Amino acid sequence: MIKTFGSLCSGIEVASLVLKPMGLTPLWFSEIAEFPSKFLKYKYPDTRNLGDMNDLPKLIKSKKIEVPDLLSGGTPCQAFSLAGLQNGLNDDRGQLTLKYIEIADEIDKIREEQGKDKAILFWENVEGVLSDRTNAFGCFLAGLAGFDKPIETKKWTNAGVLKSEKRNIAWRVLDGKYFGLPQQRRRLYLLAGGKNFNPENILFEVGKKIADPFKVAQTPKLTISLFEEEPKDVFNQTLIKTINGNEIEIFRTYTDCLYAAYGTKWNGNAAAYNGSLYIAQNKKLRRITPLECERLMGLPDNYTLVNGCSHTNRYQAVGNSWAVPVVKWITKRLLQNHSEKSVVNVFTDKKDDYSLDLFSDFQLLDNGKYLNGTSIPYDYKLVNLIDFVDTNAHEVFYISPKGCAGILRRKNEKNIKINERLEKVLSYVSSQG
Numbered sequence: 001m002i003k004t005f006g007s008l009c010s011g012i013e014v015a016s017l018v019l020k021p022m023g024l025t026p027l028w029f030s031e032i033a034e035f036p037s038k039f040l041k042y043k044y045p046d047t048r049n050l051g052d053m054n055d056l057p058k059l060i061k062s063k064k065i066e067v068p069d070l071l072s073g074g075t076p077c078q079a080f081s082l083a084g085l086q087n088g089l090n091d092d093r094g095q096l097t098l099k100y101i102e103i104a105d106e107i108d109k110i111r112e113e114q115g116k117d118k119a120i121l122f123w124e125n126v127e128g129v130l131s132d133r134t135n136a137f138g139c140f141l142a143g144l145a146g147f148d149k150p151i152e153t154k155k156w157t158n159a160g161v162l163k164s165e166k167r168n169i170a171w172r173v174l175d176g177k178y179f180g181l182p183q184q185r186r187r188l189y190l191l192a193g194g195k196n197f198n199p200e201n202i203l204f205e206v207g208k209k210i211a212d213p214f215k216v217a218q219t220p221k222l223t224i225s226l227f228e229e230e231p232k233d234v235f236n237q238t239l240i241k242t243i244n245g246n247e248i249e250i251f252r253t254y255t256d257c258l259y260a261a262y263g264t265k266w267n268g269n270a271a272a273y274n275g276s277l278y279i280a281q282n283k284k285l286r287r288i289t290p291l292e293c294e295r296l297m298g299l300p301d302n303y304t305l306v307n308g309c310s311h312t313n314r315y316q317a318v319g320n321s322w323a324v325p326v327v328k329w330i331t332k333r334l335l336q337n338h339s340e341k342s343v344v345n346v347f348t349d350k351k352d353d354y355s356l357d358l359f360s361d362f363q364l365l366d367n368g369k370y371l372n373g374t375s376i377p378y379d380y381k382l383v384n385l386i387d388f389v390d391t392n393a394h395e396v397f398y399i400s401p402k403g404c405a406g407i408l409r410r411k412n413e414k415n416i417k418i419n420e421r422l423e424k425v426l427s428y429v430s431s432q433g
Contacts, residue, residue: 008073118194159373251275298324401433
C-alpha cells in the first residue's frame with residue numbers, strides 16, 4: 001500500500017500536485033534552487049524542504065527523517081539533454097543520478113528494519129540519457145539492480161524491463177502530445193521496486209498495434225496569407241481562430257519541447273524559427289506567455305505565480321517540470337495495479353544475475369497480443385495549441401517591429417529554414433515600424 005512519498009529535485013512539485021488529491025502524503029521535499037524553494041514554501045508550507053539531496057543519505061541513516069513508500073524525482077537533465085552539453089556522468093549534475101540510488105538504498109535499509117517492502121521508485125528524465133556517451137543509463141540501472149559494474153548493451157531502447165535479485169525495473173519513453181498537451185515532450189519514465197513488484201504491468205499496455213495518429217492525419221494545405229481562413233481536418237488542425245474577439249493565429253498545432261531557457265534565449269533556437277514559440281494576436285506577434293506554458297504542461301493557471309517572481313523564474317520552473325497528464329496516467333495505474341503476474345513472458349537477454357528485455361515499438365507476446373512500448377498510450381488524446389491560448393497576454397510579451405526585423409535578419413544571415421507562415425507575419429509586423 002502506497003500512502004506516503006518523498007520528492008527529490010522537487011522543482012515546482014508536480015508530484016504533490018498529482019499525488020495529494022489521490023490521498024498520498026508528502027513527507028519531505030529536496031530542492032536547492034532559489035525560486036523553486038521559495039515556491040515550495042509558499043505553495044506547500046506544511047511539507048519540509050530538506051535542501052541538498054546529497055545530505056539525505058545521512059539524514060535517512062540516522063533516522064532523522066521518515067522514509068516514504070514512494071520516492072519520486074527527476075535528477076538534473078542538463079547533463080543528458082540536447083539543450084545542454086551532454087557530459088553525462090562527467091557532469092556534477094549527472095552524478096546526482098547516482099546519488100538517487102544511494103538515497104533509495106538507504107530508504108530500503110530502514111524499510112527492511114520496519115518489515116516493509118522496498119520503496120517504489122519513480123524517476124523521470126530526458127530521453128537523451130539513453131544515448132549518453134558515458135553510458136549513464138547503464139550505470140543507473142546497474143546501481144538500482146545492485147551491481148558494481150555498468151550494464152552494457154549496443155543500444156538502450158525507448159522501452160525495457162530489467163529484473164535482478166535486488167530490484168525489478170521498467171522504463172518507457174512517453175510523449176506529452178498524446179496525453180492532451182499541445183507540446184511534443186518526450187520523456188523517459190522509470191519505475192522500480194522489489195521482487196514482488198512488476199513495474200512493466202504499469203508502464204506497458206497489452207493490446208494490438210496502433211499507428212501514430214499524427215502520421216495518419218491528413219494535414220491540411222496551409223496558406224501563408226495573414227489571417228486567411230484555412231481548412232481543418234478530423235484532428236482539428238485549425239491554425240486561425242477568433243477567440244474573445246481576438247484574431248489568433250498559431251503556426252503549429254503543438255510546440256516543441258519547453259525547456260528552461262525559454263525565459264532567456266527564446267529567440268535564438270530552432271523553436272524560434274519553426275513557429276513553436278509564437279502566437280500572432282490581432283496582427284501583432286508575441287511569445288508564448290508563462291501562463292500558456294503552464295497550460296502546455298497541464299498545470300493550473302498561474303500555478304507558478306508567486307509574489308516577487310519574474311517571468312524568467314516562471315519560464316524556467318515550468319520548463320524544468322513534469323508533464324502533469326503523463327504523471328497522472330502513470331500514478332493512477334500504479335495505485336490501481338494489483339497483478340502479481342508479469343505481462344512480459346520473454347526476455348531477450350538472460351544473464352546469471354539479471355534478465356533484460358529491450359524494445360522500442362510493439363513486442364509480440366506468446367498469446368498473439370502486443371506489448372505497447374511506444375510513446376503513444378492506447379487511450380491517447382490529441383489537442384490543438386489554439387485552444388490553450390490566453391488572449392489577455394501582457395504587452396511585455398509582444399515583439400516590436402524592430403525585434404521582428406532582427407529575427408528575419410538572423411534568418412537571412414545564417415540561411416535558417418523558417419516556417420513560411422511565421423515569416424509572413426514577421427515581415428508584416430516589421431513593416432509596421
